[in-house]
Amino acid sequence: MYIHQVAAYLPSAVVTNEHFTRLNGLSHEWIIERTGIRERRKAAVGENTNTMAIEATNRVLAASPEIPASSIDLIVGGTYTPHDTIFTMAHAVQHAIGVTDIPVVSISSACSSLLNAIEIVEGYFALGKASRALVVVSEHNTAYNNEDDTVAGHLWGDGAAALIITKERLAPTDLRMRDLITGGAAPVGKASIAVTLKPVERGIVMPFGKDVFIHACQYMARVTRDILERNQLEVSDVSYLIPHQANLRITKNVLQQLGLPEERAVSNIDFLGNTGCAGAAIGLADTWNQLQAGDHVVITVFGGGYSYGAMLLDRE
Amino acid sequence: MYIHQVAAYLPSAVVTNEHFTRLNGLSHEWIIERTGIRERRKAAVGENTNTMAIEATNRVLAASPEIPASSIDLIVGGTYTPHDTIFTMAHAVQHAIGVTDIPVVSISSACSSLLNAIEIVEGYFALGKASRALVVVSEHNTAYNNEDDTVAGHLWGDGAAALIITKERLAPTDLRMRDLITGGAAPVGKASIAVTLKPVERGIVMPFGKDVFIHACQYMARVTRDILERNQLEVSDVSYLIPHQANLRITKNVLQQLGLPEERAVSNIDFLGNTGCAGAAIGLADTWNQLQAGDHVVITVFGGGYSYGAMLLDRE
Numbered sequence: 001m002y003i004h005q006v007a008a009y010l011p012s013a014v015v016t017n018e019h020f021t022r023l024n025g026l027s028h029e030w031i032i033e034r035t036g037i038r039e040r041r042k043a044a045v046g047e048n049t050n051t052m053a054i055e056a057t058n059r060v061l062a063a064s065p066e067i068p069a070s071s072i073d074l075i076v077g078g079t080y081t082p083h084d085t086i087f088t089m090a091h092a093v094q095h096a097i098g099v100t101d102i103p104v105v106s107i108s109s110a111c112s113s114l115l116n117a118i119e120i121v122e123g124y125f126a127l128g129k130a131s132r133a134l135v136v137v138s139e140h141n142t143a144y145n146n147e148d149d150t151v152a153g154h155l156w157g158d159g160a161a162a163l164i165i166t167k168e169r170l171a172p173t174d175l176r177m178r179d180l181i182t183g184g185a186a187p188v189g190k191a192s193i194a195v196t197l198k199p200v201e202r203g204i205v206m207p208f209g210k211d212v213f214i215h216a217c218q219y220m221a222r223v224t225r226d227i228l229e230r231n232q233l234e235v236s237d238v239s240y241l242i243p244h245q246a247n248l249r250i251t252k253n254v255l256q257q258l259g260l261p262e263e264r265a266v267s268n269i270d271f272l273g274n275t276g277c278a279g280a281a282i283g284l285a286d287t288w289n290q291l292q293a294g295d296h297v298v299i300t301v302f303g304g305g306y307s308y309g310a311m312l313l314d315r316e
Numbered sequence: 317m318y319i320h321q322v323a324a325y326l327p328s329a330v331v332t333n334e335h336f337t338r339l340n341g342l343s344h345e346w347i348i349e350r351t352g353i354r355e356r357r358k359a360a361v362g363e364n365t366n367t368m369a370i371e372a373t374n375r376v377l378a379a380s381p382e383i384p385a386s387s388i389d390l391i392v393g394g395t396y397t398p399h400d401t402i403f404t405m406a407h408a409v410q411h412a413i414g415v416t417d418i419p420v421v422s423i424s425s426a427c428s429s430l431l432n433a434i435e436i437v438e439g440y441f442a443l444g445k446a447s448r449a450l451v452v453v454s455e456h457n458t459a460y461n462n463e464d465d466t467v468a469g470h471l472w473g474d475g476a477a478a479l480i481i482t483k484e485r486l487a488p489t490d491l492r493m494r495d496l497i498t499g500g501a502a503p504v505g506k507a508s509i510a511v512t513l514k515p516v517e518r519g520i521v522m523p524f525g526k527d528v529f530i531h532a533c534q535y536m537a538r539v540t541r542d543i544l545e546r547n548q549l550e551v552s553d554v555s556y557l558i559p560h561q562a563n564l565r566i567t568k569n570v571l572q573q574l575g576l577p578e579e580r581a582v583s584n585i586d587f588l589g590n591t592g593c594a595g596a597a598i599g600l601a602d603t604w605n606q607l608q609a610g611d612h613v614v615i616t617v618f619g620g621g622y623s624y625g626a627m628l629l630d631r632e
Binding site: 075079080081082083084085086087088090091092094095098099100101102103104105106107108109110113116119120122123124126127129143144182183184185186187188191192193195196197198199200204303304305306307 | 391395396397398399400401402403404406407408410411414415416417418419420421422423424425426429432435436438439440442443445459460498499500501502503504507508509511512513514515516520619620621622623
């Protein structure tokens with residue numbers, strides 16, 4: 001299967017670190033040093049997970065005139081910041097593109113949902129139940145975030161991305177999905193309490209950020225090595241590593257463990273913050289035009305709960 | 317693939333119609349006439365979607381001593397009433413059974429999530445990425461419901477169910493999953509507004525119940541006919557029809573359209589209310605011991621958003 005196209009949508013309002021200096025006394029330098037985040041985007045009034053997902057979908061379809069919306073036969077949405085858990089994100093996208101009678105489902109494995117969503121598509125393709133899927137990842141973190149939380153309130157940003165995934169190769173620029181690993185790690189460390197979003201009780205909280213940090217670094221490095229090894233590739237074969245965009249220090253730690261130079265990593269943390277399961281897909285959209293034949297791309301993710309994964313993509 | 321075992325968990329507290337008479341002046345007779353609901357269960361303080369999912373999981377594993385928890389290699393959770401969208405239901409179940417490094421994901425297609433979850437399992441089995449899955453469906457409707465809502469506040473109940481699904485047949489009582497159809501119908505009718513759960517804004521509301529009613533009746537009858545037809549079965553071959561447990565009038569309407577006698581339908585609406593995506597799975601658990609060799613069971617669902625589906629099961 002192939003990633004045929006990818007596009008991102010980012011809301012226009014920018015929230016700089018100075019906002020959190022005014023609110024909570026956190027200095028720009030303090031935030032930068034601990035997270036690498038300079039600014040993040042915030043959805044406007046009236047925008048939400050579903051509207052951002054639709055914007056990203058419209059963009060990816062506009063970039064793929066050879067794929068009429070009517071040919072889409074599966075929609076998988078990923079988010080942990082749902083606007084509506086009944087008229088879900090996948091339903092909103094289906095409503096927007098007007099295609100009936102195709103499987104649609106929304107999922108969450110927190111920040112690693114992108115790879116779970118693509119693995120679900122892989123399954124539908126294997127069953128012969130679909131061959132042209134839309135995967136849409138969208139997070140409206142600011143709807144659930146408590147800005148006054150000095151531990152994690154400054155981390156989160158909003159954004160979305162959409163991917164067209166096809167069973168057959170349609171264009172020379174398609175990225176072949178060569179391998180994909182996902183895994184839950186809920187029994188590990190403080191997974192059940194380290195970072196949570198309980199919609200009824202309160203928003204996103206991260207009382208054990210250090211536990212998340214340690215396991216994110218370990219798992220993303222390990223699963224990247226695993227996927228390379230089982231595909232007979234070396235770390236040095238990786239043209240671009242796109243890690244989950246949580247924290248620049250996590251990315252740097254993963255690079256160091258792998259022995260990859262910093263320029264091989266894709267990063268949008270500095271201007272987007274943590275955009276949840278959309279972050280790595282936005283990173284892929286940003287990298288798309290730089291990819292050359294022969295390039296290998298690894299997307300690796302880690303999510304609260306915990307979950308992890310890695311996907312190996314080839315530009316052939 | 318086979319459903320090897322199923323078990324339900326219901327919280328112990330019972331909420332009778334008299335509660336809504338006291339609260340909103342709705343009479344027992346009025347509620348019975350319009351919905352068929354006599355009472356529903358309510359999760360206790362400290363219970364939630366995740367704890368109920370774990371209870372159902374413990375029961376299904378206890379009923380299957382030949383399946384050690386350590387052999388489970390995939391967990392798919394379904395809910396539209398999440399306790400935590402980061403440490404999701406599937407993560408909570410993984411945490412409880414202590415199995416690491418297996419795919420886990422939670423999904424929502426509202427009340428039709430059971431069949432989407434099983435279809436995702438079907439995909440993992442086709443890929444060879446799993447062979448013994450746990451599907452867990454759990455709804456904590458009372459956490460999101462507004463009891464004062466005279467339109468829909470009296471409809472909802474809490475409950476959960478868990479299924480062990482295996483690639484190979486393990487026991488004579490296994491139900492063969494012969495066919496499965498799911499579909500989204502978000503472009504249809506008032507799908508985007510008829511029934512919604514926006515965690516940030518408000519709980520479950522159903523401003524266009526009639527639109528839901530009409531489409532639930534149409535889609536569940538149609539997809540049941542479709543799945544029978546493509547498997548060369550007649551309606552009269554159906555031993556048990558287990559529809560989504562939303563409203564007794566919907567069930568009766570579907571039976572009438574199909575020409576099936578009432579005793580062929582499984583119903584728990586009268587004592588559980590609408591338990592969301594758990595309802596049909598609880599119905600299967602209740603029916604399990606009555607099933608005989610040669611029986612055909614159809615589970616058909618319809619969910620807000622909209623989504624629908626049907627699954628054909630054979631006791632061989």
